Amino acid sequence: MLSIHKKTIPAVMALYLIIFAGACGYREKPPLDNIIYRLKWLFNISSAGDIWADVHGHFLKQGLTVTVKPGGPERDAIKELELGHAHFGVASADQVIRAVSKGAPIVVLAQLFQSNPLQWIYRPDKTQIESPKDLKGKIIGVTFGGNDETIMRALLAKHDIDETEVGLFSVRYDYTPFYQGDVDLWPIYRNAQAVIIGNRLRNAGEQIAFFNPHEAGITFVANSVVTTQKILSEHPETVKKFMDALLAAWRETMDPANKEKVVETVHQFDWDTPKEIIREQLEITRDLTVPFGDFARGGEFFGKIDPIAWKETEKIMLDQKLIPQPVNIENYLTPVY
Amino acid sequence: MLHRRIYQFLIVYATGICILFLIKFALNLSDYVIPSPKEVWITAGQVFIRYLVNVMDTLAVAVIGHILSIFMATLVGIIGRLTSGVGSLIKIAAFNIQAYPIVAVAPIIFILLGDGLASRLLIASMICYFPLLLSVLGVLTEPVSDIEHFYRMTGRLTWQLEVKIRVFENITKLTTVVSGSATLAMVGTIVAEFIAADAGIGYTIRIALYQSDLAKILVALFLIGIWTSLYLVCLEWIGHLIQKKWQR
Numbered sequence: 001m002l003s004i005h006k007k008t009i010p011a012v013m014a015l016y017l018i019i020f021a022g023a024c025g026y027r028e029k030p031p032l033d034n035i036i037y038r039l040k041w042l043f044n045i046s047s048a049g050d051i052w053a054d055v056h057g058h059f060l061k062q063g064l065t066v067t068v069k070p071g072g073p074e075r076d077a078i079k080e081l082e083l084g085h086a087h088f089g090v091a092s093a094d095q096v097i098r099a100v101s102k103g104a105p106i107v108v109l110a111q112l113f114q115s116n117p118l119q120w121i122y123r124p125d126k127t128q129i130e131s132p133k134d135l136k137g138k139i140i141g142v143t144f145g146g147n148d149e150t151i152m153r154a155l156l157a158k159h160d161i162d163e164t165e166v167g168l169f170s171v172r173y174d175y176t177p178f179y180q181g182d183v184d185l186w187p188i189y190r191n192a193q194a195v196i197i198g199n200r201l202r203n204a205g206e207q208i209a210f211f212n213p214h215e216a217g218i219t220f221v222a223n224s225v226v227t228t229q230k231i232l233s234e235h236p237e238t239v240k241k242f243m244d245a246l247l248a249a250w251r252e253t254m255d256p257a258n259k260e261k262v263v264e265t266v267h268q269f270d271w272d273t274p275k276e277i278i279r280e281q282l283e284i285t286r287d288l289t290v291p292f293g294d295f296a297r298g299g300e301f302f303g304k305i306d307p308i309a310w311k312e313t314e315k316i317m318l319d320q321k322l323i324p325q326p327v328n329i330e331n332y333l334t335p336v337y
Numbered sequence: 338m339l340h341r342r343i344y345q346f347l348i349v350y351a352t353g354i355c356i357l358f359l360i361k362f363a364l365n366l367s368d369y370v371i372p373s374p375k376e377v378w379i380t381a382g383q384v385f386i387r388y389l390v391n392v393m394d395t396l397a398v399a400v401i402g403h404i405l406s407i408f409m410a411t412l413v414g415i416i417g418r419l420t421s422g423v424g425s426l427i428k429i430a431a432f433n434i435q436a437y438p439i440v441a442v443a444p445i446i447f448i449l450l451g452d453g454l455a456s457r458l459l460i461a462s463m464i465c466y467f468p469l470l471l472s473v474l475g476v477l478t479e480p481v482s483d484i485e486h487f488y489r490m491t492g493r494l495t496w497q498l499e500v501k502i503r504v505f506e507n508i509t510k511l512t513t514v515v516s517g518s519a520t521l522a523m524v525g526t527i528v529a530e531f532i533a534a535d536a537g538i539g540y541t542i543r544i545a546l547y548q549s550d551l552a553k554i555l556v557a558l559f560l561i562g563i564w565t566s567l568y569l570v571c572l573e574w575i576g577h578l579i580q581k582k583w584q585r
Binding site: 074079099104144 | 364366368369370372447448532533535540546547548
């Protein structure tokens with residue numbers, strides 16, 4: 001046993017030293033030569049402006065070399081920012097607030113969605129919902145641990161509905177329980193899957209409707225562009241150029257005049273989704289991202305950060321004990337537009 | 338045997354967690370990326386009992402799935418040894434099916450069987466069944482010529498005796514394979530829970546991932562490791578008893 005220890009302990013110590021030395025030298029690489037922009041999800045309509053900025057040379061016009069990388073279920077842009085794998089990223093408000101509460105040195109630069117695209121799909125001929133009170137007795141799909149669970153619990157609390165009065169059903173990516181009618185309401189991104197699933201159900205002769213928590217008084221911010229405090233303080237010019245390029249691209253993307261070109265561009269990256277679906281998704285995305293839902297009035301304010309909505313999101317998370325104490329999120333909102 | 342297994346696991350776990358903390362402090366990372374030791378400790382206090390129940394749930398499914406796989410592999414192995422043609426066909430089928438990634442097949446299983454116990458059991462069995470089957474087939478189709486020749490010449494070689502001889506001669510190999518496949522059963526169950534079930538430690542890890550809570554995941558990994566080690570010790574002990582009995 002002793003001889004094993006004699007060999008093992010120096011080996012483990014050497015391993016620690018190698019990792020420590022590697023970790024110390026890890027962030028020595030020159031930053032911002034090649035900017036990495038990590039999205040929240042796979043390429044789809046929710047990243048139309050990001051794709052457009054890349055394809056149509058908006059970053060290059062600002063003298064920046066930017067690689068736009070898709071996200072995914074196991075990707076977390078904030079963690080990548082801290083680890084130095086990315087310089088800018090897209091994260092949801094709950095991710096941002098959670099990260100800030102744990103000391104992550106990040107700032108919010110712009111708010112991509114003015115209204116959260118998360119809604120619940122239901123069949124109006126089988127499930128009547130005129131007001132939130134009608135949720136009583138319904139089976140509602142939620143992703144336990146996801147922001148839809150947070151939103152639904154906030155909504156139930158706001159409208160004095162006890163959680164025992166509804167059935168919360170654990171959902172994943174498979175829609176079968178909703179198709180089979182085992183679940184009355186299913187969480188869905190209004191501008192993305194909702195169009196695909198909605199069309200499929202309509203083609204099968206079913207009626208569909210959407211329950212929007214925002215209309216029921218719940219404001220919960222969705223995707224925003226984030227970076228680290230260090231990058232913002234050390235490279236303010238680069239951050240400004242990046243955001244100018246990105247927001248200009250998003251404005252062009254949401255301009256109804258560019259509709260067909262946008263559909264073509266998004267389809268190059270999201271080739272599994274037919275163009276007619278992308279066309280429909282684009283219309284809904286415009287309503288959710290452009291301030292006032294109207295390009296003529298709100299187009300130039302694209303990316304506007306809504307501090308009141310952020311405060312409300314923080315309050316919801318605090319009420320549900322998802323963060324231990326207030327983080328004063330308004331101190332981390334640094335609009336660059 | 339028990340303390341050695343636990344001791345080995347604790348060394349591996351402690352090494353892994355120390356490396357994480359080392360990276361955290363060397364890079365000055367926030368608790369969002371890698372939790373602090375204090376946070377892991379507090380989280381452990383908060384979730385330990387709940388996670389322990391979840392791990393027991395997962396382990397129960399893994400053990401049942403493992404037992405089913407052992408029976409199935411033995412049965413198919415015995416049938417497969419009858420003729421070289423059948424054996425070869427089963428081997429090829431096992432190789433092919435094994436090549437499919439379970440994460441791609443799992444959603445189909447969940448659509449057909451729902452997200453309850455049956456799906457978890459099936460996926461756990463599938464993951465540990467094929468490696469087991471290949472080993473059992475390998476053992477049962479390999480003649481022990483010296484001994485079998487004697488019984489064959491005297492006309493006393495039945496298929497039951499043939500199987501017994503081959504198992505006896507390879508008992509150490511078989512018990513090792515059975516113990517090794519226990520880990521696969523545990524992995525299979527956790528994968529199933531992670532993808533679509535609504536119970537077990539895999540499901541709990543999924544929720545913790547949604548919440549970006551690495552502290553909870555570290556606690557879950559600790560419990561999974563301890564209980565998998567305990568299960569392996571049990572299997573090794575059973576294997577040891579069987580070997581002793583047969584050698585007598």
